[in-house]
Structure formats: structure tokens, C-alpha cells
Amino acid sequence: MPGTPPAAPGPYRRRPADERAARVRFRRAVALMLMTLVLPGSAQLVAGNRDVGRIAMRVWFGLVLGAVLTLAAVLIWPVFAFWLVSSTTVLALVRFGLIALALGWAALFVDAWRIGQPLTLSFAHRRAVVGVNGVLCLSVAGALLFGSHLTGVYRDSLVTVFGDGEAVAAADGRYNVALFGGDAGAGRFGLRPDSITVASIDAESGRTVLISLPRNLARFPFREGSVMAREFPDGFDCEGCYLNGVSTWATDRPELFRGSETPGIDATLMAVEGITDLDINYWAMVDLRGFRQLVDAVGGVTLTVRDRIPVGLPHESYFRYIEPGRQQLDGLETLWFARARYGSDDYSRMARQKCVMNAMLHQVSPQVALRNFERIARAGSQMVSTSIPTSEVGRFLDLALKAKSQRVSTVSLVPPRINTGDPDVAEIHAMIDQALDRASGEAAPPEKKPRKRRASTSTTGGSIGSLAEGYAANEAEDLGAAC
Template sequence: MPPASSPGLHGDSSAGSTFGVRPQRLAEDRAAKVRFRRAITLMLMTLVVPGSAQVVAGNRRVGWNAIWTWLALIVIGSLTLLVAALSHTFALKLVLSPFWLGLFRTLLIALAIGWAALIVDAWRIGQPLTLRQNHRLAVVGLNGVLCFSVAGTLLFGAHLVTVQRDFIITMFGDGTTTAAHDGRYNVLLLGGDSGAGRWGLRPDSMTIASIDAETGKTVLFGLPRNMENFPFAKGSVMAEQFPDGFDCDGCYLNGVSTWAGDNTELFKHRKTAGTDATIMAVEGITGLKINYWAMVNLEGFKDLVDAVGGVTLNVRQPIPVGGLGDKVTGYIDPGVRKLNGHDTLWYARARDGSDDYSRMARQKCVMSAMLNQIDPKTMVTNFQSIAKATTGMVQTDLPAGDLGRFMQLALKAKSQKVATVSFVPPMINTADPDIKLIKKTVKDAIDRAEGSSETPGKAKKKKHAQVTGGSLGTRDSGYTANSSDDLGAAC
């Protein structure tokens, strides 16, 4: 009798096929995972080192060109940052030069396009059509995220650079830079009336910032808008028209601009006739040679204050909001407080229950606060809003080529005391000013700032317990912020 066969030796054919399919399926799963990991790795490699995926699995020539370009950019960028950290002058030239900003913008755009293209090419090299559907969707999603993140970040950086460049081109001209006079730059700061078509009409405030060209040490000279009977710079157009000074009936310093605006044919530059005439007056009064001027729209000034997050001021007594021919609608309460743009503007402009000289003192305090409280961090974090506010707020003839120099001087000035002198009562009778005394006072103040003479101001210091119009001091004794070797302490 034949022996019985063992179980399983002659089973059906389906059992054998099952044992053959399972290893094959496992192998396919492993291969699919490998292809998926490879596709992911190629894209991540491109994110870290652009061109590396092409070197490994694609067009090696394209890959090496991308890698060498990337390495060159890293080296150049690192060296630039190192030099900028060691030299503020170099850093400011880079961030304030329209040429370099334009070049940097172009570089960022090209880098965004090129990097995104390499990421897409890495996705192609990963052979997405060979992947399973769920893997394919994951790879496509990751590729989109990487492209959007890289290109979006670089293009946003290019947008910020464009805003900076357009801001500089719009606000600053391409005029000729001027040399310092006796080692100082003298910049006339004008507070102008606001409103469409009213630029330059009857400046509301006039201050000369005299800045040491090396140290940044600054002296502010304030001129009252109601000064009369003053001379113009010798040889100027206005001196020819008014050889005995601006002595016409009802003619004040802030009316020079209006007079020039009605007689623009006398001036070389008709568009800036009012400002040019005002400079002729300021130079005739003080003996200082003006390098540049800047006209600030006082109404738009509040937007700048809001853009930097407000300004902290010492409000010594209630400051009326309103007046100037309108109804007083409220008051700014006393105390050391952070004011928004609206309240800062009224702190600087309020005349109700006050006088022009108290207001001049408060304006000096606002200048001091802005200088000391706006730091580079604030400028960077609020850059777009600051640029937007400033573009419509300021007109100036300061050329872009000198902007870096003045920014550097401003940084130096932050760490020093700012002196201030205003030619107002009781020192000066604005109806009949002593021009010789004004010029001597200018010279003495600059000498003290430069440390070339003793500081008689210490002997003149006295306590002002009385506050008038929100400023420490009185009209008869003088407001401390109008005459001090340390404006910050006087405020």
C-alpha cells in the first residue's frame, strides 16, 4: 500500500501565490517609502544649500553654479555685516543710498526667483509621478510651502527695500552737498502751515540746528515769528529790496516767505522763493551760513508721532486742545505722560492762555524728546508707517548724498546735551532786536558747546517755580527751555 502524502505538499496553487505576493508587496512599499524620502530630502537639501539636489541627482553644472553663488553671497553678506558693525558710516551709506538699495532690491528679487526655481526642480528630480498618490500630494504640498516661504520672505524684503528707496528719492533731492561752515552744519528747521497748496506760507516756527561736523554737538537757535526790523544777508536779493532791513509796517519774520511768494520773479528758484528769502533773513539776523533747510508740515507731524508709538513729555500744567480761533475742546492733563500725535501737536502749538515764547519753549522740548526717544529699534520695527508719515510731512533740500552723514551725527547727538538759545524777551526786544547782541550770543553759545570758553550759563541758572503756558519760567524771567545748555534737563 503506498504511503500517504504529507499535508501541504499537494495544496492548491493559490497558497503558493499568496506567499509570493506578500514579499513583493512589502518590497514595493519599501521602494515607495524610499522614493518618498528621497523626494523630500532633495527639496530640503535645496532649502538648506541651493543647488545641492542638482549636484546629487540632476544637472550638476546648474547645481555647482548655484552652490558657488550661494557661498559667495554668504561670504559677501558676512563681510558686509562685519564692516557695518564696525563702521556706522559704512552701514548708513548702505541703507541710505538709492543706488545700493536698488542693487540690493534687484538681488533679492533674483534670489527669490532662482531659489524657488531650484526647489521646483528638486521636486521634478524626485520623480513625483512615480510616487503613490498620498506621497505625491504630500510632496506637492511641501514644495508649495517651501517655495512660498523662501520666495515670499525674499520678496517681502525686496518690498521693504523699495519702500526705503522710494522714501529717500521722494523726500531728498540729488543736489550738491555743501561743506561745513567753521566746522559746523547749520540746518534751518521750519514749521509750516498745513493744508493743500499751503507749503511754505508764513512759517509757524523757525529753529536753526547748528551741528558740530565731528562730534554732533548741537545748539538750537530759536527765532520768534513776530521779530521785526531785522537785516537780510549782505548781497542777497532781499537785502537789495530792503537795504534798511525788513522795516515795513506790520512786517514780521514769518511774513518774509509770503512777501517772496508774491514776488517770485526776483528769485533764481521760484518754487522755493519763500524759503530762500527766509534763509536770507535768518543769515542776516544770526550771522550763520545755512547749509540746508527742512520744512515740517505741523499737521502731518502728528502722524509721525503716532508712527513711532508716541512721545513722553513733562506736561507742567493743563494744555488746551483747540483755540487758535476755535473753541477749546479739552485739556492735556499735567504729569509725565506719553502723548499721541494729536496731543503732542497741541502741546507744541497751543497758544490759548499762553504766549509765543512759552510755545517756542514747548516746541524745543518736543524736539529734545524726539531726538532722545526715537532709537534705531523703533525705526526698524515701525519703518513702513514712519516712511508713510514722513513722506507727506517734510520738504527739504538735503541731498541723499549727505543723509548718511547727518544720520551719523544724529546718533552722536543722542548721547550729548543739546543747548538751546531763543532770541526772545527778556533778552531780545522782538520789535527792535539788537542784532549785534544776537550774533554775539550765537558765537558764545557755539563756543560753549565746543568747549572753547567757560560756561557762564551756570552762574545764570535760577529756579523757576512759576509755570506759564505749560513752560517752566515766565515771560519776564525767560523760559528755561528757550535758553539752556542742557535742553533735556530744562524740559
């Protein structure tokens, strides 16, 4: 009707201006949180406590600058990266730094939510802001805390596995590492080692030669001047005494090794040095049960199975065979591929063990290691005990990556060239010297041209070759081709 005043808006009706203001406040609140995600401290610098904002941004830019400089240093000097990932001090700082960063960033998200004045928002907008803030806060802080956890797991595995002794210089340009495999487990050295191998690694190129010593080697000398050499001046010639029994013999007589925590390892190293005439820099004891976990942690290993390989023994409930062919094996299958003797012999098994080592070296990439980082770290701490000091981990990581791009050579002190019951030590030394010289590209022409080995077409126990003619993987210039 004419002259009637307009009706007042209803109690639940919002004016367009109020709706626009509500949307502006909502967008502002979300923008402050997104600013905190992209540039921590920027929300406080714009609309909050500027002192807090300046401190947060300085810390953030400092971290970004440090990351850029670290990346540049790694690209220019790759060895620096290996030092970073092997320094327990650096890892501890990174671990606690990630925790502090997670807490500080989460606090900035909460403060950005406060600056956005959530009580002035509509109920729907208030819930949305709380949800966005919660997702951002938990995502960022959770990722940083998980990174801190992984760093802690990795650092703990370094401390558990590696020694705290002094670094030893390379001997004649090579690091010689004695690898012992058995069921002893980390810290338990009294049991007989199942396999004994020396990895001789070129200190510059990483080119590796695997020297395998059979566990049934007898009548061998010990390192001159050692405790064992005094006890056995004519060699280890007691009744039933073989190389894999040295550890038990020494462990039963700790009085001969006063001050040593590992008399069995020490005595076995004296034997290995006496047999090979090499100076052993470090040793590593690999628990084969832990090895199974490591293979599972990296997703298995691909091996060429030449013949049916038994898994377990016939009386065991899980007994079965790995069928011939190119196979992706899990931890249990890989363990039995390396250990099986049923229907085979020790020397065929030694050949298969080298094939497993070669496959692990070349198939476990840095990408696989990163994807399975925590499982590998935990398996490694249960699998290995070693005298390699933590300070040398970076060096050996560098050498391992170099070795991945090169072939691995092998030499084994086994029949038919070596009589394990009465070995010719001079022949052993000549075999090893020749293998190392060839690996270094310094092999002199031999006095007598060696008989060229006919390519073997036979397969015994899953390994190319036979006991009579020798197994290809036990003496090869290129282990990969022999497997």
C-alpha cells in the first residue's frame, strides 16, 4: 500500500553486505594458513606478532639456504653426502632439528588460525577453517616427525652395527674385509662360520675381488707372530681341525686372547691372513637368519636357478624345491639357494653364495633402499656385526656405489686347483696375487700360459660346472656372467 514502510528483514535473513564480509573473513583465515604452509612466519608478519614472524622467516630462510648449500656441496663433492649420512652426530642433530621444526611449524599454524579470528566466522566457515588447519598442521608436523623417526632408526642401526675403533688405512691400495656367515647372530661369535670370504676392494675404483675360503680347509698356517702361530707352528694340524673350527677352538681358550671381546674372530682372522697373505682391515659377521629378513626388506632378489634347489630338508614340513629358471626369490628361498647342500656339495654352495652377493650388490638400488628404508635398517641391525668404524661408513658407501657399475671377480681356494686337506700355500698366494693384479689392470704375463678352461655345459647342485672341473662362479673374471 502507498505510504507503508518497507518490511524489516527477518531474523534468519543475512544482508548481502554481511555475506560478503563473512566470505572475506573466511578467505582471509584460509589465506593466513596457506601463507604459513608456503612461508612460515609470513602470516604473523602480515597480521600478527611481527617479532615472531621475523624469527620464523629467518629460521626458514636459513634452513632453505643450508639445504641449497648442502645440495651444491653434494653435487660438487659426492663424498660429502656419504659423510652426512654416516655421521651419528649429524644424524642426531637432524633428528632433533626435525622434531623442533615440527613443533614450531605446528605452533605457527595454530597461531595463524587464531589470527584469522575464527569466532567471527559463521558456523560452517568455522568448521571448514578448523578442518583445513588440522589437515595442514597434522600433515606437515606428521611428515617431519616421521622423518625424525626414520633418522633415529637409521642412526640406531649405525650405532648397533658398526664399531667404534680407529680407521685403518688401505693395504697396498685395497681394503680387505673378511666376511663371515653363519647362524651365530649379532654379538655371538662362538659358533662355526658357515662361509668365509674376503672382499678385496680397490680403495679408488671400488673394483672388488671375492676370495672364498672353504670351511673344510686344513693344515693351513696362521699369520706369523700371532698367538695361533705360536700354538700351531706347523699349521692347524690337530685331529678334526678345519678352518671353520678355529673360532670355536679359540673361544674355548680365552686366556690366550686376554683383553679381546671376540677371541674366535681374532683367531679366524689370524688364519685368514696366514692363508691369503693379505692384511685384513676389517671384518663383518653376517647372521644368515637376519639375511633372510634383509632380502625380504628389499623385495626379494632375482637369480638364475640352474637346477632344482631344495628349500629345507626332506624331514621338514616346509620342504620344497625352487624350480629352474630366472626366479624372483624371497628371503627364505634366497637363504636356501645360498646354503643348500642336499644333493650338492660345499663348493657348489660356495659358487651360489657368490651369485647371491653379486645380485644383492647390483640389484639393490638407492631407490629401493629409500622405499624400504626402515625395514632395511632394522634387518641390518639384526644381521651384521662388524669392526668397520662408523667414521668409515661413508667411505664404504662410496666404494659400494662405484662397485655397482663394475664386474666382480672371484677366486676360490677349492678343488681341483687346491687340495683342501693339504693346501699348497704358495699356490694359494699366487692365485690371489694374480686375481688382484688382473682386477687392478696390472697383471704381468704368467711364466707359463695357463690352460684355457673349456666353457662348461654341465650344472651340478645349481651351479655351472662340477666338482671335478670346478664351478664357474668360484673363479671368474666376471661373476655376473658366471651366474
